[in-house]
Amino acid sequence: MSTTWLPCGVYHETYAQDHAWWQTRFIRGKMVLLAFILFAVIPFLADSYGLSVCNQIGYTILGALGVQLLIGFCGQITLGHAAFLAVGAYTSTLLILEFPWPQWMMQWGLAYPVSIFIAALVAGIWSVLFGLPSARVKGFYLILTTMAAQFITVDFIITQYVSQIGGRGQAFSLPPGTIKVGPWVIDSDLKVYFMMLALVIVCVIAVVNLLRSKAGRAWVAIRDNDISAAVMGINVVKYKLLAFFVAGAIGGIAGAFWISNLAAVSPEHFPWFWSLWLVGVILIGGVGSVHGAIFGSIFMVVIMEGLQLAVMPLADTFPKLLMDFLFIKEAAFGLSICVFMIFEPNGLAYRWWQGKNYFNLWPFSY
């Protein structure tokens, strides 16, 4: 599935051109417009609720990217990804609250950015630990081992031990002013939004580039047929574990971002349902495409919130609607997955690709 159709008369003369992300001036123009909307339009048009919905989307994208990489590109099914988000969040929180940073780092506002980086590493390594069984087992067995990651990490280690550090035994709340990036104290939805954009862009670029590299090719080979991949000389175990590492690291970044959004963290933020939710997101967005993780996140968050807003005017007449809304929401989650599996098994990303091609090829669709 080529990702771009070029207008007549555009030819590549070098490999670099052939592999470029944005191959024509028109596409570059579209991306500039997108950047303009993200950085200049939304922040100034949306109120705090709109921004918080955007941040929720960003958080979901960061979570879903790792799941997409594992399931969509490497074929390793995971149902415990929230565990790595939790590891990232707790690593970052503990580093900020308990670690004796040198004064100059505090002054320059480097503690939080550095903690994000370390959180990514720790979550990545933790993820590799639970990815080890993938060397031996596949499919259904692997699902169970990744679920074990969720319960061992969140329900046991974090709830029983990590959340007790400092005698708290409860939610860590980060005092105002502790989350600083350089000179900026992250204390408003707008600042969280810009941080979210930066992290999402960095992670998306990293994942897309990885997929264009040797590792990405190996992952896709393993996904399509691990035996053939091994025959071709790909070190299957190594690349599987690398996929787990990268997915865990992105999860860690997502978790570390989450604490800035709330200024508090507790084990209750990372339930097993969230792991399940992230898999739902990529199913709807489209498995095996970075676009899929983004579209799925937007769809899931916005549709759910939109449903709620649509219900509100009706609530005066039917007060039970608001009270029972969550059941409708849960049902909508399940229903949308079913509907997508039936009508659009390739997800929203495929629909997007088709839409673009329709315009690219018009009026001669060949």
Added chain:
Amino acid sequence: MNAKKGWANVSIVVALMVLGLVFSPFAGAADIKIGALNDMTGATSDVGKDYALGIAEAIHYINDTGGINGRKIKLYQFDYGYRIPEALTKYNLFKRLKCAAILGWGTGDTEALAPTVAKDKIPYVSASYSGHLCKPEKTPYNLFFSTDYSTQSRGLITSWFDKKWPTKPDYGKRKPRIAMCYMFASPFSSSSIKAAKDQAEMLGFEIGPDQDVSLFAIDTKSQILSLKEFKPDVVLHTNTVMSVAATLRDAYALGLGADNLIKCWGFDENLPRLAGKAAEGAIGCAPWAFYGLDVPLMDKVMEYAKKYNPGIPQEKRTIHTVQAWANALGLAEALKRADKAGDLSGEGILKKGFETMRGYEIGLGIAPATYTPTDHRSQSEAKIYEYKNGEFVLIDAVDLKARWPEKWKNEWLGW
């Protein structure tokens, strides 16, 4: 192909409509808006559902009796299923709707939102009664109409020491022995343990090993067996009713022989249903009257429960409905006072509403409420009930402020 095209068009239109909805402001009205976060489907729905129904019924009652100085309350009530990300977006939605105050629910959402609430200056009246939320310099906008957990635990221990200990055969021969059962990792369960131990030490108890009982425990035999070596005279339970009932059952079966003291969330109408004979003689703190008891306003609580939720049998309604009424009526009073003073901003509701209350009587069997700018413990009195012969009987009311005025004022705030 055409069908597919049609489907694509429909989805584009829907997406645009939704976007339009998300980014469109709501039309405001003269009503006073209140947001409510409740759990009717999540981890705490066993007690949360009744509370949520109570909130909606209480707001109906307030509107039927003149609202806030003639203005109606518009309630936006959401079930967030005890999911924190959900609580956060709902909170922002309440902000956008310009809600004057929020009726929150559990320790999870209350603690997670506390820093944000303080920054945005929106009064947050929750069903988490943690003593940590009573210090205005730390959490100025967190309030509740109940005896806080720490005061409850202190009151329970004191009452037992006054009333029950002198009736025991070993009275005067040795120190009384106390042990505590709670979930170590739960912020809710463990929040008052420090205060309880402090009180027990002050009264000269010997304190036994703490027992870790999960909120989801169905079998606690190993904890009870390790307690048997210590031979406690009394055990303090700070979990919710399901695990407290399990602990009581096992203690009864294994013949532990200690009296039981229970914090408010473990002491409701479901306890005897779940624990059977083991609940006999259990002593608990209930800041409000049990559903159906003869106290001021209870007739209204029952009337509105029948009127708005006729499908739920009366015997299924519990004290949590009464709790919800207490929070809703208390908030309404603060709004009335702030409205009279002509300042319905968050700060106005706090300073000219809540913090002007001195011995305010709500009814519902709850002690008078007082808030000051330096102390948000609304009550100093712990009402102690005993479950005897199938009924909850009020046996004591310990006023900690009256008994230890110095410690109450200088030492016990905020933990």
